[in-house]
Amino acid sequence: MNTKPHVLVLGGNFAGLGSAQKIREFAGDAVEITVIDRKNYLLFVPNIPADVFENRDPAVGQRMDLPPVLAKDGISFIQGEVTTLDVDSKTVHYTPTERPGAAPQKIAYDYLVVALGNRLAYDKIEGFDEYGDSVSDIYLGNKLRKKLWEGGYKGGPIAVGSARFHQGDGAKGLAPYPGGSIPDALAACEGPPVEVMLSVANYLKQTGQGGPDKVTVFTPAALIAEDAGEGVVGQLLDIASGMGFNYVNNGKDITRITAEGVELASGQTIEAELKIIFPDWVAHDFMRGLPISDSEGFVITDLLMKNPKYPEVFAAGDAAAVTMPKLGAIGHQECEIVGRQIACAVGRMSEAAANTPLEPVVYCIGDMGDNQAFYIRSNSWFGGDTQILKMGHVPFLLKMQYKNLFFRNQGKMPDWGLDFSELMAEKIAS
Template sequence: MKKVVIIGAGFAGLHIFYKIRHLIGDKIDLTVIDSRSHALLKPALPEVAFNGEPVSHTLVELKPTIESKDGNFIQDEVININAKANTLTLKENGNIEYDYLFITLGAVKDYDSVKGFREYGYSVCDDYQAQRLWKRIQTFKGGHIVTGAAKSTWGTRVKAPNLAAPCEGPIGEIMFMSDYYLKHEKSMKSPDDFKIDVFTPGKVFFEDVGDNPRNTIGKFMQERNIDLHVNKVLKEIGKDYIIFEDETQLPCDLAIIIPPYTAPKALKDSGIGDEKGFIPTDTKMRHLDFPNIFAAGDIAALAQPKLGHIAIIEASIAAATFLKEEMGENVEIPPHNLEVFCIMNMGGHEATLIFSNVLYGGNIDIAFHSPLARLMKWGFDSYLYFSRGNIPPEFALKALEKIIENLA
């Protein structure tokens, strides 16, 4: 019986668990380790931040989810990985041995690297920050809102797009949903009562897609008097301003940011990541130096942008590689063909679905704006919650892609 350990129970970790759990008790002993008691369904967090939805709708309790499928769950923090000895060190539970390790820890949102964030900044990146923002937006009396992503930096061991921002989809939701909330719930007018400015560290906004989604988003921004500032690297958040590395400033009464992404300290300390701590893998998601280690999701160096859909693609590849090459199962390993797929909630019944692979040399570049897109996002979030983080099967996702191509 092989000891298989998954560290991190986000999208990628749970997807791998569901993919390989049929081997439990036959070929593998499977343990999932996470520092949290609940998995966080992040796509639903803007609903918490701007609609006041219960945070409980974004949480999946891990212990019953894992143990009901005959897996083992340990709530603990990984503090070290000794890849040569096939051993993990946990903060409370000591050492855990493994034969195979899946690293799906995700990236750390480094709020503390942004001067002034703890005093004046807000975000939607986790359940605590989303609830905090909901309290703030309800008391907002008007003025300047500034939102954008701080710059992140990446390693160089693998060939992946070098994006300035890890993911700007949430910024789209922040700007459109805050605009909708203030106009419809607080009867404010723009730009008389409030003004929204958006910044990006990149040369263009949404650098991970092509012109069609960018132009569509740009049109909606223009209609709402939302101004864009490019090549702006966040330096500091003040009480009534935001300052950038080029020393330019914007007036700011409410700053809502995506902080820099960094690797967990345990990975940096263990020396199994690239120069930034992210895990270098081949396109089968196998570690370049340790063949019994796999990685998927935001912590994988190949994952650019850091996006839930890409986490699922890579988790499927990692699981299939393990099943075929290590367990001898007759399965097909999917190709590492990445694509950007997200549904941007815009408030009310509006949403824009984005589906693009131009970043990776493809020719799909779709932006589909419709109440149907909003319904699709609601359906996806609901399915994810009630299935305990079990993403719809591949045939459903492929069918959805075909529908999207025909609709656009």
């Protein structure tokens, strides 16, 4: 009879895969691990824009099969859609998604890691279905790619920006740095809009259709990409202004998208033929109202990624209330903590080794087109003292090689990876 504790990981993209692998690394054979995801592959979302603006199909190069990767670590995989979570009975209900018509199933756990990511709420934006575009998945990426490269786009003005994010109250009172906090944000993550803005301008230049003056970037907040720090954003805005980009802040939210442009809750209207939109990031419906969830359905944790009321429940990545901005690099930092915490709980790691709390750092590398990228490392938004911005060919090389290394190592990034990136981007490229 198997008496090993069962660790159930909900989600198989960056945070889910990373958590499962770190739990196995630190807890060894002391636990059984199961991952549930509605799809059987990891989608490498950060590199979809590069494929779109270079006319490559992201379906070909941005997916990694999950079952064989997990099997190498003795981790079970279930392809299913989670429908209900009962934290009192420690049970998850799901429907297998391999074929339509599957009967609902349930599975029990001893430890739970919620790493389901989020819903991208395009369905809340009036007019997006008919007039909007984005780069957040393969379908939308290919829709925009074909519009850009097969004659759908006629050369008119382009708007790039975010709908308002509704954060929730689950991280109130947490101080990751002395005197700091997890701030409230009006946008979930604005590295992608900045990246797309720059890539669009390069596309226009390469195709002889104009330049940055055709592009307007907008934000619901007072400052775009505020999580990068005022110093970094100030540099980016100075550069963008000098290049001719148009900038609209304090937009509050997107009211609707029309054939003519984007209407904002602030009363402003941005004229645009092409509208590249980043929506609200919301919790999955079944997470709302749970005793582990905050006012918006994100999982409440401390800085050890553990729910204070249900200590056998952890969260990592976008599903965690403390993850703000909703950024992959912060999710990776959280996976390490989750792995150590569960290893400690099953007696495979000391409390001294396991109890290092989250100190979030924003790492962001954004494609600018023409084999160039920007690199940001900053913790000032949370109370730290670091704000660094670099631009050029070396950050682009790091962005592309990170994906290659991720796929080659099947999600297991070397411990020296971030140190190497900092050396390359901040020292060698300077």
